[in-house]
Amino acid sequence: MSFKEASKQRGLYLATVARNLRLSPHFVRLTVQGEDLERLPRHGYDQWFRLCLPTGDGPVDLNALPDQFGLAGYLKFKSSGLAQRVAVRNYTVRQHRPEVGEVDIDFVAHGDRGVAGPWAQRAQVGDQLALIDQGRGFSPAGESDFQLLVGDESAQPAILGILRDLPRAAQGLALIEVPEAADAQPVEAPEGFEVRWIDRSQSPARPGQAALAELRGLSLPDPPAVSAYLAGEQALVTGGRRHLVAAGWPKSKIEFVGYWRAGGAT
Ligand SMILES: Cc1cc2nc3c(=O)[nH]c(=O)nc-3n(C[C@H](O)[C@H](O)[C@H](O)COP(=O)(O)OP(=O)(O)OC[C@H]3O[C@@H](n4cnc5c(N)ncnc54)[C@H](O)[C@@H]3O)c2cc1C
Structure with missing residues (x-):
């Protein structure tokens, strides 16, 4: 697997914020939870995903998001009207506990510019989000490397x-x-x-x-x-x-x- 193969990955997973922990001066850890996360594949290493966050007021049907984020999925998203109501950023699976449908995500708290960093700092239990699986970028090297x-x-x-x-x-x-x-x-x-x-x-x-x-x-x-x-x-x-x-x-x-x-x- 490599970053070049990310667009071939498929899978949309809905979740809500279960815990918000200030880990250190510049890190916030959100634990997100949902039945969907029980079936999120475990790629390990630097497994990453597209984090989809509702940005406006009112409910958004996150199930309407594409389950693949290659060129076709991106264009579908951009032309669907959801692009005005959902922001997409990239994050890493810090820990995955499929048995309880939980994923930890460590966010750099980099101030109040942008979407995901500021959102994580103020995220409340129950806030909605979706993940689109992107696999992993890292390929383990030969043993002597x-x-x-x-x-x-x-x-x-x-x-x-x-x-x-x-x-x-x-x-x-x-x-x-x-x-x-x-x-x-x-x-x-x-x-x-x-x-x-x-x-x-x-x-x-x-x-x-x-x-x-x-x-x-x-x-x-x-x-x-x-x-x-x-x-x-x-x-x-x-x-x-x-x-x-x-x-x-x-x-x-x-x-x-x-x-x-x-x-x-x-
Ligand atoms: C494969 C992949 C995995 C990633 N995993 C993680 C992860 O697990 N945790 C994590 O925190 N980030 C991770 N990132 C980086 C994250 O996607 C970016 O930092 C992203 O820009 C954050 O979005 P935002 O909405 O907070 O800020 P944006 O809207 O993208 O940017 C707003 C402003 O904030 C600045 N900014 C953005 N990120 C940082 C930063 N880290 N430090 C200081 N200033 C910043 C930008 O320069 C810009 O001026 C990952 C990126 C990739 C590609």
Whole structure:
């Protein structure tokens, strides 16, 4: 599975907010619940989905959303009139408990601009939402590979999910930049993995730039037994990929996705 195959995934799941927990200075965890989530497939690792949120007043029939978000599903959504009443953003399954139909979602609380981040901060028990399954982006590498995982806080849920689900013999390094040390969460990583937290409050800059500087300063193992996963702010991801390619890492071994763009439009 990879990010390129997301549009082939199918599945619409309705849920409501069951709990809203302020995890740390910059994170809110929503637990969402619904019978539908008992049958959400478990892709593990960085499993992600399109989060569909009603934006206006009054009820919205979330069942009318497309169950696939490729080009056809997107066009259907845009032309249906629902696009004026439902916002769609991308999020990661932090934990899935199918036995009770629950999913935890960790939202970066990035202020009052945008839709999903502000919504999560004020979400109430019973608020409605829908998830469209997108599979996962991460593909586990060969056992002898050295794996490099790099991201900012928005990719913390994905990287911690990858570390949780990797075979215990996996080896590598994870660089995770967080706004401040208190935002770092407990990690279940394979023994052969180093997890390095980068605390942005020590040298405030555009999100992702401290992780990029750390990546550029690494003494990297030689290809070909390497693979990388880069996620987070766009400049971190593109700068990190460029650096690895210049160091001779095969493009085919670098999975990368820009999650958001600093200063980007809502
Ligand atoms: C596959 C995938 C999985 C993702 N998983 C998660 C996840 O589990 N948790 C998570 O928090 N995010 C995750 N993201 C990132 C999330 O989709 C974006 O941050 C998204 O822009 C949030 O939407 P919004 O409505 O809050 O803000 P938007 O309306 O998109 O943007 C509004 C403003 O907020 C700024 N902004 C957006 N995100 C951030 C941020 N993280 N930090 C600071 N400023 C920001 C933008 O630059 C813009 O100026 C994921 C993205 C992808 C592609």
